Amino acid sequence: MYIDGQFTESENGEWMDVINPSTDEVISQVPKATRTDVIRAIDAAEAAQIAWEETPAVERGKYLHAIADGIRAESDHIARLISEEVGKTLELSTVEVNFTADYMDYMAEWARRYEGEIVQSDRDNENIFVFKRAIGVTTGILPWNFPFFLIARKMAPALITGNTIVIKPSVESPNNAMAFAKIVDRVNLPKGVFNLVTGRGGEVGNELASNPKVGMVSLTGSVPAGQKVMEAAAANIIKVSLELGGKAPAIVMDDADLNLAVKAIVDSRVINTGQVCNCAERVYVHEKVRDEFTNRLVEAMKSVKYGDPLKDADIQMGPLINKAAQDSVQKKVDRAVEQGAKVICGGSKVPGKGSFFEPTIIIEATNEMEIVQEETFGPVIPVISFSNLDEAIKLANDSEFGLASSLYTRNLNVAMKAIKQLKYGETYINRENFEAMQGFHAGWRKSGIGGADGKHGLNEYLQTQAVYLQYDKDVQ
Secondary structure, three states: OEEOOEEOOOOOOOEEEEEEOOOOEEEEEEEOOOHHHHHHHHHHHHHHHHHHHHOOHHHHHHHHHHHHHHHHHOHHHHHHHHHHHHOOOHHHHHHHHHHHHHHHHHHHHHHHOOOOEEEOOOOOOEEEEEEEEEOOEEEEEOOOOOHHHHHHHHHHHHHHOOOEEEEEOOOOOOHHHHHHHHHHHHOOOOOOOEEEOOOOHHHHHHHHHHOOOEEEEEEEOOHHHHHHHHHHHHOOOOEEEEEOOOOEEEEEOOOOOHHHHHHHHHHHHHHHHHOOOOOEEEEEEEOOOHHHHHHHHHHHHHOOOEOOOOOOOOOOEOOOOOHHHHHHHHHHHHHHHHOOOEEEEOOOEOOOOOOOEOOEEEEOOOOOOHHHHOOOOOOEEEEEEEOOHHHHHHHHHOOOEEOEEEEEOOOHHHHHHHHHHOOOOEEEEOOOOOOOOOOOEOOEEOOEEOOEOHHHHHHOOEEEEEEEEEOOOOOO
């Protein structure tokens, strides 16, 4: 682990295995942190925070730029670490690493740009200032699906605004986080500003959310994990930022460019083996083009190649993260069939080593089925037809999630109506589901609280201080 500028083992000397999901082999061991270890990291972050906040923002930004340079220098090595421990294609891992470096640079450039306000007063001898202040100690609890980028998504805005941070990577993907910590150490970031602890959420995550020295906890994960974080944070009224599950609908109108729609939806569904919370998880297609669209979709999904990302270069998909995920996706598909749906492509676990699952298409599903309502997190697409836009929007909004949505149409009026009526934090028109770092990634309903990226994501790590300054206007 990396605590107070030092690499360290856990207090109790226990270790956890890290498994390659393509081969089922143990590839490393990392420390299993105790509550005492986490408290030590939080204490280090608290001790470093005041001096870090007093450091000019532009100087803080220079450290982020240096980390970005360090990431680029080791991009090939880090990409292989990611592919090895989470099964992501090497191409996608490389994109993630480079995007992370760009994100660090982007957030560093906010050093001279984030600002407060001067507000008009009702009194003639008063100025009202609204200052933006750091929150203090922040914590970040990460998932395994984009493990490297999400370090930066939580760490970069925290540090540029004067906060310090303690990060917990997923137990499935700690190796790339260790590589990140080594880069941080080499740029001589002041000790305690960035800390990294490895361990299980029940003990480590709970302390990161409940410790009274923490001012904000940010989690990317499942709805149950978010609920536990909220419960833990409630005791001390800690600010909570949550990016949780999704069940993104994709609406394909009868005037859509079907080649574009098929490619974007398939890419969205097989990227990272379908383990992306904001990518299309259910498709609504107009009845006039249902058959043609479905036939093209089947053809495209059947052509998807999968394998070990470190051995097979010409693939679009690797394994699921572990055997438990493989079993979960299989149960969801089987349950859909039991409820009356029909599998027309794939539908099964791939036997042998690794946690592979076939690219799968399900038809004759209804909106009430679990496969349509519950997050699958695998390469599975249920397809449902509709007769008009109002019906499609109603079906799309029938979800407890509200992270992302998409629409394929050539009609501007249709697009504008859907944009206004779709109840989702993100809507993509005629393109794949992939957000920009300068946008704002935030979900509605059970998909989360708060958000990330852009100026709005930066503001998540700031709190306001209003100052009412009266002065003597008659002074000579």
